[in-house]
Amino acid sequence: MRRITYAGDTVITTDDVAEALVELTAAVANAGRAQAVRIPIVLEESGDIDEAELVIGVGNDVLSAPVEWRDDQPDFSEGADELRAHESFPRRSASVDRLSLVEDDSPAQWDPDLEGFREA
Numbered sequence: 345m346r347r348i349t350y351a352g353d354t355v356i357t358t359d360d361v362a363e364a365l366v367e368l369t370a371a372v373a374n375a376g377r378a379q380a381v382r383i384p385i386v387l388e389e390s391g392d393i394d395e396a397e398l399v400i401g402v403g404n405d406v407l408s409a410p411v412e413w414r415d416d417q418p419d420f421s422e423g424a425d426e427l428r429a430h431e432s433f434p435r436r437s438a439s440v441d442r443l444s445l446v447e448d449d450s451p452a453q454w455d456p457d458l459e460g461f462r463e464a
Contacts, residue, residue, distance in 0.1 A: 345386070345413035348396075350406055355385040355396045358420040362408040364427035365400070371434045372401035379432065384423040393418055 346362035348355050357365075361383050372379050378401035385396045400406060427433065 345411050346408045347411040348408055350398055356388055356411055357383055357385050358417060360424035361420045364424045366406060366408050368427050368430055368433050369400040369406045372432045377401050384420040391415060
């Protein structure tokens with residue numbers, strides 16, 4: 345379980361929700377935006393399940409830290425999946441993956457007249 349600190353308050357959620365929230369927050373901030381999201385939480389005093397609404401992105405710091413938890417962990421996988429399905433959540437492109445596997449067999453050579461490398 346993780347404690348999310350946000351705007352001077354804290355909430356408790358599962359590891360997968362916290363991880364997805366931090367990644368999404370960074371991606372939204374990187375795009376220079378801010379957006380509202382909801383995450384499932386456990387109320388610390390009662391153990392009841394509820395939701396928290398947060399504005400993430402530029403100017404909204406989110407801290408995720410481990411918290412000792414003795415009770416059963418709730419299944420918040422649906423909440424984590426919703427964060428990962430957000431349009432701003434970082435995704436790896438299949439075309440980028442394929443391109444990274446292609447190796448350039450031509451050796452680079454140093455050319456002092458050009459003050460740098462040149463292709464062979």
